[in-house]
Amino acid sequence: MKKAIIFDMDGTLFQTNLILEPALTATFDVLRTKGLWQGDTPIEQYREIMGVSLPVVWETLCPMHTLEVREASNALFHDKLIELIINGKGALYPNAEQALATLANDYHLYIASNGQKEYLQAIVDTYKLDRYIEGTYSIQSIPSGHKSDLVKSVIEENNIQTGAVVGDRASDIQAALDNHLFSIGVRFDFAQDSELQKAHIVIDNLYDISKHLPTISH
Structure with missing residues (x-):
């Protein structure tokens, strides 16, 4: 699986x-x-x-x-x-790299974002995220422009049977629910509690994802 x-x-x-x-x-x-x-x-x-x-x-x-x-x-x-x-003016969130490194031991990792392809690639290249991330997908590839359809395409293209979606907005949580995946809301800068209400869990630190691996596996 x-x-x-x-x-x-x-x-x-x-x-x-x-x-x-x-x-x-x-x-x-x-x-x-x-x-x-x-x-x-x-x-x-x-x-x-x-x-x-x-x-x-x-x-x-x-x-x-x-x-x-x-x-x-x-x-x-x-x-x-x-x-x-x-030019190095941005940054990953605290513990992002550690969390990805840990999760990559047991899970295939992907990015599905509303960002444009070149923008996403700049982040991946700058922080060498391809050490952990197997594929990066932009909403540009989806005619409907809906996050749920983007996540569906990631699932179908990579033959994913189970797993989770991690995000800070309602569209991320809904994409997980629409595709029968576990939903993890992150309460960071732009997140609003009202948008994360449907999430299975909400975390304040990316490293906490590993604590919920048994939950995601079922």
Whole structure:
């Protein structure tokens, strides 16, 4: 029986909050320079929707702007995020590497994220996560844009029979439930307790996942 644990990336393994504000500020500085934005950078508004796909981010933050402006802003923001990652401005959450190393002894590990492919690869490469992670999957590969469908594709492609989904948002928990996997909510930076209510368990430290291995196995 093939057992796997599927991780979200932003707010679960990677501390996106460390690079979010500078990347978003740089993007809105460009919009302000072009006369396309007035006022402060909407940091708090983005934190509220953190975890959704980037196209949805820009539809939400800039609803009155043209599709062309939103796509250009998305591309610039994406580039800024990758630049900050490569320059070492981000970080994994405490105990992330230790947890992955331990879990990789008994489970096949994957990432399923709403992040774009190049962004996810930058994190994997910078922190050498391919030592533990067997595959990284982006929502870009799923026409529906739904996390549940992304997790389903990971399960089918890798012939997974049992395991868990680890994430910080309601879509991660729902993806586990929809695919009959154990759900583990992480209470980190962007997590909201209301979104984690359906999770089988909620943890504050990634290393605690190993404590629940017997539960996941059944």
